[in-house]
Amino acid sequence: MTAGAARVVADGWGWRYAGRRLPAVSDVTFTIEPGERVLLLGASGAGKSTLLTGMAGLLGDADEGERSGSLQVDGSDPERQRGRIGLVLQDPDAGVVLSRVGDDVAFGCENLGVPAQDIPARVREALDAVGLDVPLDRPTAALSGGQKQRLALAGALAMRPGLLLLDEPTANLDPDGVREIRASVEQVVAATGATLVIIEHRTAVWADLMTRVIVVGADGGLLADGSPDEVFRTHGDTLADAGVWVPRHPVDLPVLPPLGSGDTVLATHALAVSRDRRQPVQTGLELTVPDGAATVITGPNGAGKSTLALTLAGLLDPLHGAVAAAERLRGHRGLDPARWTSRELLTRIGMVFQDPEHQFLTQTVRDELEVGPRALGWDRDRIDAVVDALLERLGLAALAAANPFTLSGGQKRRLSVATVLAAAPAVVVLDEPTFGQDRRGWIGIVSLLQEEIARGTTVVAVTHDEDVIRHLGGHRIRLAPVAVGSAEARA
Amino acid sequence: MSLRFEERKALQEPASSSGDPSSRGTRTAWIDGVNPVTRILLALLLSIPLFASIDVISGLVAIGLQLLCIPLTGLRFGTVLRRLALLLIIAPVAGVSMLLYAAPGGQVFFSFGFAHISEASSQLAIAVSIRVVALGLPTILLFARTDPTELADALAQVAHLPSRFVLGVLAGTRMLGLFLDDWRTMSLARRARGVGDRGVLRRFFTMSFVLLVFAVRRGTKLALAMEARGFGADIPRTWSRPSRLSGRDAIALAGGAAIMALSIAAAVLLGTFRFVWS
Numbered sequence: 058m059t060a061g062a063a064r065v066v067a068d069g070w071g072w073r074y075a076g077r078r079l080p081a082v083s084d085v086t087f088t089i090e091p092g093e094r095v096l097l098l099g100a101s102g103a104g105k106s107t108l109l110t111g112m113a114g115l116l117g118d119a120d121e122g123e124r125s126g127s128l129q130v131d132g133s134d135p136e137r138q139r140g141r142i143g144l145v146l147q148d149p150d151a152g153v154v155l156s157r158v159g160d161d162v163a164f165g166c167e168n169l170g171v172p173a174q175d176i177p178a179r180v181r182e183a184l185d186a187v188g189l190d191v192p193l194d195r196p197t198a199a200l201s202g203g204q205k206q207r208l209a210l211a212g213a214l215a216m217r218p219g220l221l222l223l224d225e226p227t228a229n230l231d232p233d234g235v236r237e238i239r240a241s242v243e244q245v246v247a248a249t250g251a252t253l254v255i256i257e258h259r260t261a262v263w264a265d266l267m268t269r270v271i272v273v274g275a276d277g278g279l280l281a282d283g284s285p286d287e288v289f290r291t292h293g294d295t296l297a298d299a300g301v302w303v304p305r306h307p308v309d310l311p312v313l314p315p316l317g318s319g320d321t322v323l324a325t326h327a328l329a330v331s332r333d334r335r336q337p338v339q340t341g342l343e344l345t346v347p348d349g350a351a352t353v354i355t356g357p358n359g360a361g362k363s364t365l366a367l368t369l370a371g372l373l374d375p376l377h378g379a380v381a382a383a384e385r386l387r388g389h390r391g392l393d394p395a396r397w398t399s400r401e402l403l404t405r406i407g408m409v410f411q412d413p414e415h416q417f418l419t420q421t422v423r424d425e426l427e428v429g430p431r432a433l434g435w436d437r438d439r440i441d442a443v444v445d446a447l448l449e450r451l452g453l454a455a456l457a458a459a460n461p462f463t464l465s466g467g468q469k470r471r472l473s474v475a476t477v478l479a480a481a482p483a484v485v486v487l488d489e490p491t492f493g494q495d496r497r498g499w500i501g502i503v504s505l506l507q508e509e510i511a512r513g514t515t516v517v518a519v520t521h522d523e524d525v526i527r528h529l530g531g532h533r534i535r536l537a538p539v540a541v542g543s544a545e546a547r548a
Numbered sequence: 549m550s551l552r553f554e555e556r557k558a559l560q561e562p563a564s565s566s567g568d569p570s571s572r573g574t575r576t577a578w579i580d581g582v583n584p585v586t587r588i589l590l591a592l593l594l595s596i597p598l599f600a601s602i603d604v605i606s607g608l609v610a611i612g613l614q615l616l617c618i619p620l621t622g623l624r625f626g627t628v629l630r631r632l633a634l635l636l637i638i639a640p641v642a643g644v645s646m647l648l649y650a651a652p653g654g655q656v657f658f659s660f661g662f663a664h665i666s667e668a669s670s671q672l673a674i675a676v677s678i679r680v681v682a683l684g685l686p687t688i689l690l691f692a693r694t695d696p697t698e699l700a701d702a703l704a705q706v707a708h709l710p711s712r713f714v715l716g717v718l719a720g721t722r723m724l725g726l727f728l729d730d731w732r733t734m735s736l737a738r739r740a741r742g743v744g745d746r747g748v749l750r751r752f753f754t755m756s757f758v759l760l761v762f763a764v765r766r767g768t769k770l771a772l773a774m775e776a777r778g779f780g781a782d783i784p785r786t787w788s789r790p791s792r793l794s795g796r797d798a799i800a801l802a803g804g805a806a807i808m809a810l811s812i813a814a815a816v817l818l819g820t821f822r823f824v825w826s
Contacts, residue, residue: 115775139783144776150726151769154719154777156697163788168778176788198725212777372736399744408740414762415730416737418754432742462761480742 062091062252063141063219065112069126071277072107072116081107083125083277089269091219094246094253096263096285099273100299101465101495105256108273109222111135112254113144130220140169143213143251147225149202152209158184158200159193161208165216176215183215186248187241201358203234207241214245221245223255227262228493231358231521235262242266258495259302260289272296300467300495308496310504313351313530322348322386322484322515323369323394323406327378330361330368337376338364344534346484348383351506351516351531360536362519363411363488369517370408370486371395382406386483403429407477409487413469414462422464422472423448423457429480447475451505467498474505484515491522503528577622577693579800584702586797587690593804594686597812598679603822604671606815607678613807614685621689628688635684643677696721701791711785719774723766730762731755 071083082104089095099105110116111128114135130138146152155161162180171179180193187207191200200208206226213221223242227235239262246253246266257263270288272280280295281288289296289303297306323346329337338361346352346369354362367373369380371394381392386405388397394406410416419425426447430440448454451471456464461472470490477485490506491499506516506529518529526533579587598610618628646669653668700718704711734755738744743751774780815821 110772113776115772139778139781142776144773146769146773146776148769151766152773153722154770154774154779156722160697160789164774164779165777167786167788168781168783170783170786173786173788173790176786180788198722209773216778367736370740372739399739400742402740403742408737410733410737410740412733414758415733416741417758418738418741418743429742476741 061219062250063131063138064091065089065128065130065220065252065254066132067108067126067128070108070111070128071125072104072111072122073125074107074122075120077122080104080125080277082111082273085126085273085277085279087271087279087282089252089254091252092250094266094268095255096260096267096270097254097256097273098260098270098296098299098301099280100275101467101497103273103275103299105273106224109144109224109254109256112220113142113222114138115144140165140216141218142220142222143210143216143218144222145206145209145213145224145226147228149205149209149229152212153197153200153205154212156197157193158189158191158195158197158208161197162211162215165212169216179215179217180211183211186214186245187211188237188244189241201234202230203237206230206234206238210238210241210245214249217249218251220252221254223253223257225256225258227257227259232523233358235259239263239266258300260285261302261304264289264304275299297496300497302496308500308503308524308528310500310507310528312527313507313510315533316347316350316531319347319350320383321345322383323380323517325369325375325378325380328368328375328380329377330364330373331376332364332373334374334376338539339536340377342378345532346515346517347532348515349510349513351510351518351529352534353526353529353531354517354519354534354536355521355526356536357538360538362536365536366486366488366517366519367408369394370406370484371397371402372408400432402482403433403480404482406484406486407480407482409474409477409485409490411488411492413473416473416476417461420460421458422453422461425461425472425476426479428476433480443479443481447479450508451475451501465498467494467501470494470498471501471505474502478509478514482514484517485509486517486519488519489521490518491520491525499524578620578796579622579690580693581794581796582800583706583791583793583797584694584699585706585791586793586800587694590800590804591686591690593801594808595683597808598682601812601815601821601823602672602675602679603815603820604675604678605818605820606811607675607682609811609814610682610807611678611685613810614682614689617689617803617807621693623689623692627692628685631688631692632681632685635681639677639680642680643673646676647673697789698791701787701789705787705791706793712780715779716774719770720767723763723770726766727759727763730759734758 066088067085070085071080073080085108097105097109112130112135116122128135130142135142153161154164159180162183163176166176166179187210189204189207189211197205197208227238230238243266255263264285267285269283270285271282272288272292274280281292293303293306297303325342325344328342329340331337354365356362364373368375374395380394382394382405388401388405390396394402397405417425418428423444426444427440430443448457453468453472456468461469464472474487474490490502494502503525510516516529518525520526598606618625647665648663650669650672652664652666654666656664656666658665696718700714703709704714738751812821
């Protein structure tokens with residue numbers, strides 16, 4: 058299927074983005090032999106993605122930045138090797154170009170001038186290789202995250218590359234999606250023998266497929282380069298501190314016990330939830346959320362977990378049935394959170410969205426934390442006291458004047474939780490709080506939630522993450538998959 | 549050529565549950581064989597002559613003949629009516645201004661300041677209302693079922709617009725759905741953060757700004773993904789979905805010309821033809 062696997066040679070290579078003082082990557086030297094399978098690791102900000110984009114020949118010209126040393130694929134510049142190199146990005150939505158599956162896979166072939174009569178065979182071959190068995194005219198928008206990533210992989214494969222580059226292909230996927238991608242990639246490298254380079258925090262998923270681990274240093278050069286066993290053995294602690302999930306390096310946090318019963322803070326009766334107020338995604342829900350403990354909502358993709366969370370948080374109206382809060386939370390218009398005013402919600406139920414950026418409102422981290430307290434009309438002293446304490450707790454004090462949009466992924470996530478905690482709500486609802494987090498970000502968020510539980514806050518978390526479930530303990534709600542049409546598209 | 553248009557249509561069936569059945573029916577229609585570029589020409593052909601005259605007859609004949617063409621478009625009569633609804637609301641508004649402010653002529657029924665309702669102005673008002681419908685109807689009939697991908701293929705291959713531009717726009721339009729989701733989530737997030745009770749206008753602007761940030765970021769990522777797939781390389785591009793002209797395009801254009809000719813001829817014969825600039 059390939060015209061031979063590619064060799065990648067870096068010799069003192071580096072790249073500095075235009076307008077930046079320091080290089081993103083510097084002084085990197087290695088040779089990746091044809092058919093090697095390399096896991097590329099490093100702390101966040103060490104320039105892994107820049108290195109990968111450089112191997113793909115997509116960093117641009119002198120306007121975009123300044124290069125040093127050399128980086129060659131099969132003895133020539135990667136810029137001149139279009140189609141020889143396939144790249145799959147982290148965000149499943151970013152990799153899809155056209156609106157139908159078959160058209161999308163064909164896109165790369167068309168750009169490379171593959172004769173039109175040869176394209177359909179290539180499209181089928183690529184879709185078979187990744188095991189994506191859907192009609193060619195299936196709308197790409199109807200695919201699940203895992204399917205989209207497999208589609209992106211197929212789009213790269215259809216070009217018959219000798220070098221496959223994957224930039225955190227599973228970071229935005231649920232466990233099923235991760236398994237899908239892992240199986241597809243294994244199948245692909247077995248069939249094509251292509252050289253493979255993957256950036257990924259979740260090393261456990263890939264470790265046994267990889268023949269080599271290269272660790273990029275934060276201050277230039279390489280930190281380590283060797284077999285997975287050797288690198289993990291000698292650099293395990295450093296890598297773990299840098300945010301990498303190193304095999305056999307468990308997280309040092311307490312495991313909270315599961316919960317039988319207790320007082321109820323939220324209860325539903327015959328609840329049907331719907332995102333668009335027409336099509337229910339779950340019906341007949343009789344649920345209780347115990348007071349002052351964790352409640353974890355799990356279930357497969359498309360089961361309506363996020364919709365249920367938004368409904369419990371009083372942001373979506375129930376389609377049928379009711380949500381009722383405990384008497385002590387009674388608002389102006391009763392016990393139904395959906396009927397409370399926005400201000401009343403603040404001190405009662407806070408919602409942390411899956412994408413922190415959706416809930417940012419201001420220009421600085423400090424202002425962001427003040428939004429809730431200000432809406433509550435607190436006086437200056439009280440606001441300052443609460444905000445200062447939160448900044449300290451989150452380790453964001455040094456960044457108080459920074460723009461929230463410029464923070465790292467882990468910092469954004471912690472800030473989004475803190476903005477909700479600032480108003481000290483009785484209940485905090487979180488949608489996939491550890492999604493896309495590296496080890497460091499994960500520990501930051503889970504310990505924050507454990508502290509809140511210890512303070513008596515009720516925490517409701519939607520999650521796929523078994524470790525989150527174990528560490529939060531408490532009560533567990535499993536949503537069964539729904540049988541209606543919408544679930545079929547995600548199967 | 550498994551990706552060719554007809555076969556895609558045939559494959560539509562299993563995917564229809566997740567597709568958008570309202571805009572892309574599963575039935576094939578005569579007009580599906582007419583190239584989208586021809587349809588653009590046809591839309592111009594069916595509207596420009598109507599600007600020459602303002603009279604009731606030519607407009608009515610055009611509407612009548614176009615309605616007779618509905619079976620060729622694969623649209624249901626009800627669907628056409630529903631899409632026409634907006635036009636049917638706008639048309640009288642355009643008519644009312646004519647009714648009140650057109651140069652008076654013949655018998656004057658009503659006068660108030662600058663406004664005069666006269667025999668001439670009421671005729672003009674009716675003619676203008678009908679014109680609005682006559683101009684809007686072809687667009688609905690021609691483009692209601694047009695698929696953006698197919699349109700882009702035609703614009704690049706038949707009209708020879710630069711493929712980089714056409715495909716860039718096509719890929720960009722796919723982002724619109726994502727932005728709708730963003731907007732909805734951001735609205736909910738405003739309520740959750742305690743600022744959802746007041747300041748609708750301010751909220752609109754701050755949310756628009758965030759959406760702009762998302763747009764730039766998504767655009768950059770999309771450009772990278774497209775480049776990684778060889779987009780913008782110096783290699784001449786091939787097309788797995790050929791877009792060509794056929795005899796049917798000529799027939800469609802001839803049909804359009806005939807509709808216009810009949811409408812104008814009817815107006816001239818019945819003596820209602822009024823050249824706009826006379």
